[in-house]
Amino acid sequence: MNILEERKMITRMTGFGLLMLAVVFGQGASSTEYGCPNGSDAQQLADDYNRRWLRAAGTGSAQQLAELYTDNAVLMPPTDETIVGRAPIGEYLTANDTGPRLSNYSVDIVACELAGDTLQFAGVWGATQADFRANEIVTGNVLRILDRQADGSWATRYEIWN
Template sequence: MSLNKEEVLTMDGIRRILLVLSFILAWPLASLANGDEDVRAAIEAVNAEFSAAFNRGDTAAVAALYTEDGMLLPPGEAVVSGRSGIAAYWKAGADMGLSNLQLRATEVESHGPMAFESGEASFDVKASDGNKTTAKVKYLVVWKNVDGAWKLHRDMWNDPAKQ
């Protein structure tokens, strides 16, 4: 079978179009992968800031890491809304003896100005006898990018596992 000049040009044109389309389609996927890494690094930095602020008792600094309309969804409790409510909630936790908070992201995925993170946290808590014990929880956070900064938007976790 022989092809005429127009058919060859058409096939070459189709190959070129397919090549260009493959680059166009692959480009966002590559940038998404890099974007997730950048978002993860930013979220891990905020988590380090969160832990440091909480561990030094600066619950106002912790609350500032949330969006203005941020929410806590603690297990077995009412929803806590807004930065002042969030600061009061974390202050009550610190006053009860929660300390040595450590956060570890296990998964971060971003979608434009929103991201989610799942992870594990550990913290020390005073037992009724005055001794400290370490508790562990799993958590899920919805993050929102506000003016170029990643902020916690919705924050929920489970009860500590029975030891």
């Protein structure tokens, strides 16, 4: 089992956190089995959103990334910071010009739920990090809660990752 598969398994085993967030944010826990069924509306929406996010991230444009978040979105990265608002999130996500470079970034969605105009999904991200010595595979978890916008598009309201 490679490291990305191992992280995916761990994330699936800790799916309780996703369901608890659903309760906290008023969506109620689903009685359906935990996961993200292939072909489900939730899975298709989550995959589509991730493709849009990866395209925007690939441009390096703060504005393009910011457009994927709501005006009052909350981003909680693996630091002690909490970033609130569309523009500050776009700036934060594109500000690290001196840090290690990531390539081959991908997200494997392992849990998702669609409830009305709210989509929530959890995934395992993986990338190759180039630093001073060599390339290293890095992985982490991501949880996003999205709202359907008036135009039918989806934008992140809450995001946390490590």
